Amino acid sequence: MSENHLPSVAYFSMEYGLHSDFKMYAGGLGILAGDYIKGAQDIGAPIIPIGLKWKQGYTDQKIDADGNPYDSYHNYVYDFLEDTGVKVTVKVRKTDVVCKVWKTDHFGNRPLYLLDTDIPENSDAWITGQLYGWFGEERIAQEIVLGIGGVKAMRALGIKVDVYHFNEGHAALAAIELIREKMCGGSTFEEAWKATREEVVFTTHTPIKEGNETHPLDRLEYMGAFNGLTQAQMERIGGEPFNMTVAGLRLSRISNAVAQLHADTANKMWKEVAGRSEIIGITNAIHTPTWVDERMTRAFEEGGDLWAVHKEIKQELIGFIEERSGIALNADHLLIGFSRRAAPYKRSDLIFSQPDIIEPYLESGKIQIVFSGKAHPLDDNGKRIVSNLVAMMRKYPKSVVFLENYDMTIGAQLTRGSDIWLNNPRRPLEASGTSGMKAAMNGVLNCSILDGWWPEACIDGENGWQIGDGFETTDFTVLDQHDSDALYETLLNRVLPVFYEDQAKWVQMMHRSIETTRTEFATKRMLDEYYNRMYIPS
Numbered sequence: 001m002s003e004n005h006l007p008s009v010a011y012f013s014m015e016y017g018l019h020s021d022f023k024m025y026a027g028g029l030g031i032l033a034g035d036y037i038k039g040a041q042d043i044g045a046p047i048i049p050i051g052l053k054w055k056q057g058y059t060d061q062k063i064d065a066d067g068n069p070y071d072s073y074h075n076y077v078y079d080f081l082e083d084t085g086v087k088v089t090v091k092v093r094k095t096d097v098v099c100k101v102w103k104t105d106h107f108g109n110r111p112l113y114l115l116d117t118d119i120p121e122n123s124d125a126w127i128t129g130q131l132y133g134w135f136g137e138e139r140i141a142q143e144i145v146l147g148i149g150g151v152k153a154m155r156a157l158g159i160k161v162d163v164y165h166f167n168e169g170h171a172a173l174a175a176i177e178l179i180r181e182k183m184c185g186g187s188t189f190e191e192a193w194k195a196t197r198e199e200v201v202f203t204t205h206t207p208i209k210e211g212n213e214t215h216p217l218d219r220l221e222y223m224g225a226f227n228g229l230t231q232a233q234m235e236r237i238g239g240e241p242f243n244m245t246v247a248g249l250r251l252s253r254i255s256n257a258v259a260q261l262h263a264d265t266a267n268k269m270w271k272e273v274a275g276r277s278e279i280i281g282i283t284n285a286i287h288t289p290t291w292v293d294e295r296m297t298r299a300f301e302e303g304g305d306l307w308a309v310h311k312e313i314k315q316e317l318i319g320f321i322e323e324r325s326g327i328a329l330n331a332d333h334l335l336i337g338f339s340r341r342a343a344p345y346k347r348s349d350l351i352f353s354q355p356d357i358i359e360p361y362l363e364s365g366k367i368q369i370v371f372s373g374k375a376h377p378l379d380d381n382g383k384r385i386v387s388n389l390v391a392m393m394r395k396y397p398k399s400v401v402f403l404e405n406y407d408m409t410i411g412a413q414l415t416r417g418s419d420i421w422l423n424n425p426r427r428p429l430e431a432s433g434t435s436g437m438k439a440a441m442n443g444v445l446n447c448s449i450l451d452g453w454w455p456e457a458c459i460d461g462e463n464g465w466q467i468g469d470g471f472e473t474t475d476f477t478v479l480d481q482h483d484s485d486a487l488y489e490t491l492l493n494r495v496l497p498v499f500y501e502d503q504a505k506w507v508q509m510m511h512r513s514i515e516t517t518r519t520e521f522a523t524k525r526m527l528d529e530y531y532n533r534m535y536i537p538s
Helices: 028-043 136-157 173-184 189-197 217-223 231-238 244-250 260-269 294-301 306-325 355-364 380-395 408-417 434-441 476-501 503-517 523-535
Strands: 009-012 047-052 060-063 069-072 082-092 095-104 112-116 163-167 200-203 254-257 279-281 334-339 367-372 400-403 420-423 445-449 464-467
Touching (some): 009 136, 028 047, 028 163, 028 434, 047 136, 069 380, 082 136, 095 136, 112 136, 136 217, 163 523, 173 189, 217 231, 231 244, 254 260, 254 523, 260 279, 294 503, 306 400, 306 408, 306 503, 334 408, 334 476, 355 476, 367 408, 380 400, 408 434, 420 434, 434 445, 445 476, 445 503, 464 476
Parallel strands (some): 009 163, 047 112, 163 200, 334 367, 334 420, 420 445, 445 464
Antiparallel strands (some): 060 069
């Protein structure tokens, strides 16, 4: 790719996962964005990422003496951020809020611009305090800064933008600012909306309708998000209540889901939305230098001993687990990794659903499982899931581990050193699932429900295993029982015999896992698709 021949793309995202020590991310959305802008830097793609400089980032989530998660926040200072000297102003509740613009390329990423309200000029200094913290008004204020402030920052920095890419609905207000600009230049609302659509592309992630963010129109108006538009115009764009995903779909010339199955799900989910853009599938990918152990890559490319390298990395993971939890696992026994946001549809504890079947394997240590994940600070259901996993660790102290305060460091350790990567969401509610890609490229074999990216990659019994047959039903009792049975059948009758009795086949599967994923699910393929299918107008 050459920067000279490609459109420049302003990429708006609420979060960026670039490094564990840079607290600008909460989970998968941010990890994707971080990998995206690292991959863009590697190939010289003219992506201009814009986000918010979070003073406290997302929650640090620890486990108390009773086994329950609690949240804590810290003020962070980053000495590697560069002051651009640029400030822009947005209106929140009819009050001017000044946004300072910082910049960093410290992590091998495209220069990332971050807007910051924590400056002396503002009484609302805490707008950029906590990522996904607080409630509706604060979220709208953050999205005014990201969207409206982000467009103004591009103008103030003198950066030419050909395409505006919204990574999820948080950035939808950027299009409202683009419409306002055109109307100030003499266009009608209809003309401005139509012209703006030609500049905007949109990525939707959340395959659960209730998980897509909405705000009452009167609250948006009170906060200043109308930005010169009327209530009727805003309602035409996003409905009442105003749905940020619906707005993104109507404000863009084309949209994408983040896996092929997710594209089917998203098109069904939003089929009733009049005037929306087409939703195509562009499957997520990972930045391999960040996530794939160089020793494994080298062994694969040079025909080295994959098993010896894996044992070395697994031993490092076991040391890491002992250091974090005090639990010493057995390097000769199967080690399953599972790290996910604690949400009910991900079914973190499905493996415990039939204790009479699984208990003997946990008590003997023949199956060992390491969990990690955070619940949203306001999600009591998610916190109950975490508490349950901690309870299982206390029940099976030699074979079950929960690592608190999930972050990129834990994610990298688990996706490199586990033997199996387990994923058992309720199909089709997993949008993509990039952790499985990281595992696969490290020779860690996926054992997964056919959801997210896995249907595109799985060659069952050859480069990993599928759990079940792609069964779907909205009756979760039936679905959970079906998938629980399938999980045990796959794990006990297919995975364990290969691990314990046929090492040659296991290593052959490791090789196939790396071979079949290392190019197809790397950021270059994803960036090429975004340029060819979305950024360059057809």
